[in-house]
Amino acid sequence: MFKYKVDKAITLKQLQLSHTNEFYYLIENNRSLFREWLPWIDYATSIQRSYEIIQGWLHLAAENTGLNAGIFYQKKLVGSLSLHAFDWTNKNVSIGYLLDEQFQGNGIVIKSVNSITKYALTNLNMHRVEIRCAVNNKKSCAIPEKLGFTKEGIIRDGELIHGKFHDLYLYSMLSNNL
Numbered sequence: 001m002f003k004y005k006v007d008k009a010i011t012l013k014q015l016q017l018s019h020t021n022e023f024y025y026l027i028e029n030n031r032s033l034f035r036e037w038l039p040w041i042d043y044a045t046s047i048q049r050s051y052e053i054i055q056g057w058l059h060l061a062a063e064n065t066g067l068n069a070g071i072f073y074q075k076k077l078v079g080s081l082s083l084h085a086f087d088w089t090n091k092n093v094s095i096g097y098l099l100d101e102q103f104q105g106n107g108i109v110i111k112s113v114n115s116i117t118k119y120a121l122t123n124l125n126m127h128r129v130e131i132r133c134a135v136n137n138k139k140s141c142a143i144p145e146k147l148g149f150t151k152e153g154i155i156r157d158g159e160l161i162h163g164k165f166h167d168l169y170l171y172s173m174l175s176n177n178l
Helices: 017-029 031-035 039-043 047-062 108-122 138-146
Strands: 003-005 010-014 067-073 076-087 092-099 128-134 150-161 164-174
Touching: 003 108, 010 108, 017 031, 017 047, 017 067, 017 076, 031 039, 039 047, 039 150, 047 067, 067 108, 076 108, 092 108, 108 128, 108 138, 128 138, 128 150, 138 164
Parallel strands: 092 128
Antiparallel strands: 003 010, 010 067, 067 076, 076 092, 128 164, 150 164
16 A cells, blocks of 8 residues: 655555545535536545545556545545556656645645655656646646646647536656656
8 A cells, every 4th residue: 555754744645445434525525626627526426436436546556557645634634646547658647636725825735746746756667747737727737836847838628627628737747857
């Protein structure tokens, strides 16, 4: 099981089925915030469905094609951080993240994304880490910008959210930029 200490207060841990209730309430308490940018939030409408989401993520981890970790701040689940779509042939991976609104503005996501980026580039031997953010999602875009990711451009109509296409900024960090 993946477990990574970011600092004294923050730990990244692979979400387990035992985290289902905490995960569901994290989503439920932030539904309107998360829903604006994350279409899968509409599926996480019950504890049972949250269980199924985590079960699917555990399957990806078992196949070595993805990693979905909880962000634990002082042992409380306050967010999630994912490595999506491992491309072992081309040595690249994409990062996604979300954080409880109550905990935003404390550097938790910055520190977590920085740590998982270093983990992907060193421990997983990836060459490229990507972050894609909706152009209008200013808070999300601030993360790769503060961490020194390169803004490569715009993926036009790159994501369909609630029946509307959104342009995405594409950011990347290469292993030789560490």
